Amino acid sequence: MPLKNTPESKKRQSKPKFSVTPEYVSRIYFLLRKEFGDVNSPLHYSQDYQFAISVILSAQCTDERVNQVSPVLFAEYPTLESLAEAPLKKIEKIIYSTGFYKNKAKSVSGFANILLKDYNGKLPKTIAELIKLPGIGRKTANVVLNEIHHISEGFVVDTHVKRISKKLGLTDQSDPVKVEKDLMKNIQPEYWMDLSLYFIFLGRKYCKAHKTFCETCILRKECPSSLVLKTGESK
Structure with missing residues (x-):
């Protein structure tokens, strides 16, 4: 006799929830550092x-x-x-x-x-x-x-950072203040300064608002939202 489609059975059949670990964040950081190197603001100034x-x-x-x-x-x-x-x-x-x-x-x-x-x-x-x-x-x-x-008191959240953070499973929020709180909770403080810029550069190069380039993205094997399997085949 087949199991009834009860909340309990749905819970048993559901996939385990993606979890953020320090090791996962470190892998993301070092992959992005390999891709973009030392980063500074692209804005020009002298004072x-x-x-x-x-x-x-x-x-x-x-x-x-x-x-x-x-x-x-x-x-x-x-x-x-x-x-x-x-x-x-x-x-x-x-x-x-x-x-x-x-x-x-x-x-x-x-x-x-x-x-x-x-x-x-x-x-x-x-x-x-x-x-x-x-x-x-x-x-x-x-x-x-x-x-x-050179102080990281918080995490810079713009439209790119908000989008990338969701795709990487670092937040499920949309409000920038709540996104920042999640990022500060899930990301090691020593990464805050660089990762905000790395996420912006990633959003501009690979993970645009209306088009993604998962096949060539440096995070294609780490990102839970990637359209590329770890075998390299498309989902």
Whole structure:
């Protein structure tokens, strides 16, 4: 007599749940390090505050576009003081092509003024302080801490990181704050700084939002979402 399709039988027949282990995370890290090597932010800057402003401009905009626009902005206003005094209309005109230029111009101006007034022009070294600055949210604060101060107080979560983290089984959340909490729980702290950039580079090269290249991806034998079996055959 066949077994009834009860919740108990379904539970017995279900596949074991994928589990994240430190060894799994380490394999991912070293494979990505082999693929991408030493990584740094692709944004160009010469002063610490310029990097923070470039990150503000990068919201909903490509790094390539920001790298075209930011040199013009910093050439026109070469000091934090001059940027703080710059007319909003002129900032808007320069950064127009980055999108959301009115809000970004207000953020850039406000950031420059508050950084000068409250922090003597020096970028704070904690997320709690950084997010008090105009235009700086938790993600931006994490990026600044990583790049400028080499501090990993959290895990940078952008659209690429959120997508890749789900595919790798590191989270099942969609809210960036919850995704970050999962990543901080599942990933060893010494990997936080590099893995956020590695996930971004992986998302741009192999695991795009609308198309994946599992056959050539460096993680094809590790990723639980891979369309390639460990034998190399397609599922």
